[in-house]
Amino acid sequence: MTGNPRANRDNEIIGDGSRRISGPLMLGLLTLPLIFGWLLLRPGYAKSTRITVAIYALFIPFLIVTSNLFDAAGL
Template sequence: MAAVPRSEPRPVNPALMFGLVAVPAFFVWFLFLPGYGRSLRIVALVYAFMPLIFAGVGMAVWLVFWAFLKIASSL
């Protein structure tokens, strides 16, 4: 017997919500179980990997700044 697809996505229980806030990079993968909505998954993935995105952008800005300082100090 085939499973009937749900018309509405299932809600996030409080324990999973706490895990998503506390350790998002680990608990976000539980949202890929059947029943959770696509928009919830996308928002949770962006939230989970935002520190990595900020760290990458910050490091790129710092490297450009450092390069300008090196070039300016050699003039």
């Protein structure tokens, strides 16, 4: 066996210089995006992936805040 034994792992850099999101990282992003999103700042992840995760991570807190504002206003 030649080459890097870790070359085929999901979170390794693939041919075009980008990284794929591994299964455990995807699970972490879906459950705790504010914590696991920081891992996407490593080199190799696409900017569109980072933006998508940032929007997803801020969506639930946004809903909570707006809901509390509407409740406080009596709407």
